[in-house]
Amino acid sequence: xxxxxxxxxxxxxxxxxxxxxxxxxxxxxxxxxxxxxxxxxxxxxxxxxxxxxxxxxxxxxxxxxxxxxxxxxxxxxxxxxxxxxxxxxxxxxxxxxxxxxxxxxxxxxxxxxxxxxxxxxxxxxxxxxxxxxxxxxxxxxxxxxxxxxxxxxxxxxxxxxxxxxxxxxxxxxxxxxxxxxxxxxxxxxxxxxxxxxxxxxxxxxxxxxxxxxxxxxxxxxxxxxxxxxxxxxxxxxxxxxxxxxxxxxxxxxxxxxxxxxxxxxxxxxxxxxxxxxxxxxxxxxxxxxxxxxxxxxxxxxxxxxxxxxxxxxxxxxxxxxxxxxxxxxxxxxxxxxxxxxxxxxxxxxxxxxxxxxxxxxxxxxxxxxxxxxxx
Ligand SMILES: [Zn+2]
Numbered sequence: 001x002x003x004x005x006x007x008x009x010x011x012x013x014x015x016x017x018x019x020x021x022x023x024x025x026x027x028x029x030x031x032x033x034x035x036x037x038x039x040x041x042x043x044x045x046x047x048x049x050x051x052x053x054x055x056x057x058x059x060x061x062x063x064x065x066x067x068x069x070x071x072x073x074x075x076x077x078x079x080x081x082x083x084x085x086x087x088x089x090x091x092x093x094x095x096x097x098x099x100x101x102x103x104x105x106x107x108x109x110x111x112x113x114x115x116x117x118x119x120x121x122x123x124x125x126x127x128x129x130x131x132x133x134x135x136x137x138x139x140x141x142x143x144x145x146x147x148x149x150x151x152x153x154x155x156x157x158x159x160x161x162x163x164x165x166x167x168x169x170x171x172x173x174x175x176x177x178x179x180x181x182x183x184x185x186x187x188x189x190x191x192x193x194x195x196x197x198x199x200x201x202x203x204x205x206x207x208x209x210x211x212x213x214x215x216x217x218x219x220x221x222x223x224x225x226x227x228x229x230x231x232x233x234x235x236x237x238x239x240x241x242x243x244x245x246x247x248x249x250x251x252x253x254x255x256x257x258x259x260x261x262x263x264x265x266x267x268x269x270x271x272x273x274x275x276x277x278x279x280x281x282x283x284x285x286x287x288x289x290x291x292x293x294x295x296x297x298x299x300x301x302x303x304x305x306x307x308x309x310x311x312x313x314x315x316x317x318x319x320x321x322x323x324x325x326x327x328x329x330x331x332x333x334x335x336x337x338x339x340x341x342x343x344x345x346x347x348x349x350x351x352x353x354x355x356x357x358x359x360x361x362x363x364x365x366x367x368x369x370x371x372x373x374x375x
Pocket of ligand 1: 066099100133162
């Protein structure tokens with residue numbers, strides 16, 4: 001069996017539902033210690049994190065990832081139990097197969113093979129592993145990065161093992177992510193009987209034209225790296241359940257996915273301006289869950305792209321689409337962060353899986369990237 005496949009299966013068999021690590025990190029640490037890595041445990045609350053490093057010269061290239069997985073959902077819908085790695089027709093099934101235990105396995109084996117082939121390489125290698133990426137992500141990578149920042153650790157290149165491939169393995173590398181800004185908007189009216197419109201103020205009627213205005217606002221045009229900023233309503237709640245009562249308030253949840261052409265503060269200002277223009281009485285509660293980050297085309301994007309080309313035979317698309325990732329935290333102390341990993345079509349779903357034929361290709365791409373960066 002391929003060593004990468006073996007480690008992926010070992011990790012999948014550990015039931016590490018976020019934020020529980022379930023022994024995954026100890027397993028990885030054992031392998032890294034044998035290679036001469038220095039390990040720093042950096043737990044926060046219930047979350048296990050570690051930072052491992054071999055060498056102290058620059059450039060430092062760090063692999064980053066998470067051992068936690070999302071809950072499996074209804075067990076009877078799975079073709080095989082989610083924490084029993086199972087191979088059927090060259091597909092490996094199990095929770096975390098694509099997001100992102102195969103990437104963790106590929107990190108380890110690529111480093112092992114690279115060190116074996118290049119004992120006198122330049123630079124150094126690190127790993128930053130958390131068990132809090134799929135959850136609230138407040139005690140994971142963000143905390144490790146804070147600690148590294150305080151002691152002025154400098155990371156030159158970082159590869160995050162998130163599943164970024166879309167249709168074909170190797171087709172997409174992420175060089176950034178959009179920002180995410182959410183809000184809970186509460187618009188007030190005056191509750192009363194439908195039959196006496198002069199005594200009531202319908203908050204749903206009041207907010208409707210404002211929503212229309214927000215939907216039709218062009219927030220920016222995007223830029224070379226980012227698509228246009230998008231604004232979406234996710235929930236509307238209002239009403240007592242009775243058809244003859246106008247509610248006293250309506251609550252609207254919405255979210256921005258925004259480009260680097262705008263800022264969260266600018267978006268807040270513009271939204272509140274539109275709400276005021278419609279003379280609404282409102283309260284708004286903002287939640288900023290991620291700044292956008294961007295790695296412009298350069299050394300790391302070039303070497304990972306050419307490594308993919310050597311293994312897969314084509315160049316990947318460089319993209320900033322998709323949800324937020326821990327890349328946003330790492331970008332604070334590393335100018336070049338890219339994300340690359342398996343096909344993401346089945347992630348977080350029932351029957352999450354990865355094609356066995358791509359597992360060692362992923363390892364080879366990481367190994368080639370290490371070779372190009374450190375030899
Ligand atoms: Zn992930």
